[in-house]
Amino acid sequence: MPNAPSDEPRRITVRRRGPMLVEGPVEIELEDGSTVSSDRFRVALCTCRRSRRYPWCDTSHRARSRE
Amino acid sequence: MEYDREGPSLPSARGPLSAAVRDHLRGTGPLPAPEAVAAADPYGDDLQLALYQCYELHYRGFAGVCPDLEWDPELLRVRGALERVFLAALREDTPVHDSVDEAVGDLLVEPVDGNGVSHFLRDKGELWHLREYAAQRSLYHLKEADPHAWVLPRLWGRAKAGMAAVEFDEYGGGRADRVHARLFADLMTDLGLDTAYGRYLDAACAELLATVNLMSLFGLHRSLRGALVGHFAAVEITSSPGSRRLAEAMRRTGAGPAAEFFYDEHVEADAVHEQVVRHEVIGGLLEEEPELAPDVVLGIDATGLVEDRLAARLLSDWRAGRSSLRVPLPSGISHTS
Numbered sequence: 001m002p003n004a005p006s007d008e009p010r011r012i013t014v015r016r017r018g019p020m021l022v023e024g025p026v027e028i029e030l031e032d033g034s035t036v037s038s039d040r041f042r043v044a045l046c047t048c049r050r051s052r053r054y055p056w057c058d059t060s061h062r063a064r065s066r067e
Numbered sequence: 068m069e070y071d072r073e074g075p076s077l078p079s080a081r082g083p084l085s086a087a088v089r090d091h092l093r094g095t096g097p098l099p100a101p102e103a104v105a106a107a108d109p110y111g112d113d114l115q116l117a118l119y120q121c122y123e124l125h126y127r128g129f130a131g132v133c134p135d136l137e138w139d140p141e142l143l144r145v146r147g148a149l150e151r152v153f154l155a156a157l158r159e160d161t162p163v164h165d166s167v168d169e170a171v172g173d174l175l176v177e178p179v180d181g182n183g184v185s186h187f188l189r190d191k192g193e194l195w196h197l198r199e200y201a202a203q204r205s206l207y208h209l210k211e212a213d214p215h216a217w218v219l220p221r222l223w224g225r226a227k228a229g230m231a232a233v234e235f236d237e238y239g240g241g242r243a244d245r246v247h248a249r250l251f252a253d254l255m256t257d258l259g260l261d262t263a264y265g266r267y268l269d270a271a272c273a274e275l276l277a278t279v280n281l282m283s284l285f286g287l288h289r290s291l292r293g294a295l296v297g298h299f300a301a302v303e304i305t306s307s308p309g310s311r312r313l314a315e316a317m318r319r320t321g322a323g324p325a326a327e328f329f330y331d332e333h334v335e336a337d338a339v340h341e342q343v344v345r346h347e348v349i350g351g352l353l354e355e356e357p358e359l360a361p362d363v364v365l366g367i368d369a370t371g372l373v374e375d376r377l378a379a380r381l382l383s384d385w386r387a388g389r390s391s392l393r394v395p396l397p398s399g400i401s402h403t404s
Contacts (some may be wrong), residue, residue: 021342039230039240044339045381051330052311057338059307064177 017045019057028055073130075265076363081273082113084149088120091142098141104148109156110376114149115276121146122283126210127264150284157281161368167353167360170297170367171345174304176191184343184378185312189384192316197326199260199391200381201251202267203275207282208251209264212237214282215299221292222348223355229294229347232302233340233374257323260396270394274377281373285366291335293359296352296365306337 013021025039036055044057054058082084083099084107090096098370099117107114124137136142153392164170199247212234220232239245242320253260261266287294316332353360 005081019226019338021339040336040339041240042234042339042343044342046334052300053335056335057343058311058334062175062177062308064179 014047018047018061020047021045030055074128074132074265075123075130075263075268076374077129077132078116079269080113082107082114083110085116085120086214087216088117088145089279090143091134092120092129093195093346094133098128098145101148105144107149107152107153110273112273112276114152116274117147117278118149118153118280118283120276121149121278122280122287123265125287126213126285129265138160153277157369157372158365159199160372162364163368163371164364167363167367169298170364171300171304171349174301177308182382183309184381185309187382188316189319190310192320194258194320194322195396196210196385197316197320197322198260198396201255201258201326202260202392203271203381204338205251205255205260205262205267206265207339209248209262209278211247211251214279214286217286218292218295218299220297221289225347225351226296226355227351228242229343229351230299233343234349236336241295245331247332250325250332253325254317254323254329257326259272267392270392270396272380272391272393274373274376274380275372278377281369291362291366293352293356293362294366295346296348297363297368298370299366300341300349300363301367301370302338303337303344305332307334307341308336310334333369 010023012023022043023043024041024043025037026043027035028039028045029035038056044062046054046057048061050060052060076091077092078085080089083103083236087096087099091098104114119157120129124132124134124142127136128134162170165171184200188200192200215230216234219227219230221236234239237247239247239249244247255262270317282295282298285291308335310330314327314334317326317330349363353363381391
């Protein structure tokens, strides 16, 4: 069972450009005390603060260019 | 979306090749000659529909067609001839990029003034545009993730684990009501469309058929596993921002909660999938088989090519106020269901 409680530490992957990846399921407490949860196998947490679906990444960190 | 035991009806022919394949499936006619296949327009309606019919036997088949025809040697020979024409055109018209890093790098840049289909639908889309878009895309979304599942036995290590994890998510993480194909059927219900599998095959344009045939081609050939991975990466990387615009289009037009949810779910899911596919699937594959890098580029660039062709077709029709469908949709949307 991949999601069963275990002694293994939970892996979090961080990258300088891009979201923080956390193995799910997760419950996240926000500044106002409310919580959001996801049972996805992995979640991408916004670190650039630009996401319109904060705390989830919506790829708003991407570079933008004029075509 | 009731499970259809019979499978969809065979489509109407769009030329001699698609007619011959259809008649062979009905058991009433000879298959096309190799010379006729070689002379066909690789992106045209006739070749694309002929190929689509061959491929559909590997998914759900057609009503009244013997399932064993999936492995009919004569039909496979014709399928091979059709594929060679299509693949030769794809190779001729790509690659655009010299390396995987360049190809992926370009996908990761969002144009400020994008002018694709999702931009049009977000800014100007009316319900009839959204219904047409959903009817066209239903040819893929009702088998969402299926063409990519074929690559699993051909991968190893990180690539296999990453691909399986993303596919598991596409298939609802073990919950039938969260399978992405199911979520798309719910979107279709919101838009007053028929959710029966394959229902809009006759309505879909050649450019749409090419996007689905591309996945089947890459998925069914182990020799093209690198291209399948590149294709999947291109879809997952571009999906999140595109889905955000489509979710906005659904909200603005009041399409309905399931229609919004399908694209909202893809904003969030594909932001994760993008990371896994780039780092685990492409990274893992090229660690094991670095010689596949040109195929990964082919997969990315060929996906861009067929998607650009589809966008050009949809936008030229819609900007001229014309339907993009070959068969009109029944008018009127019921929100009672």
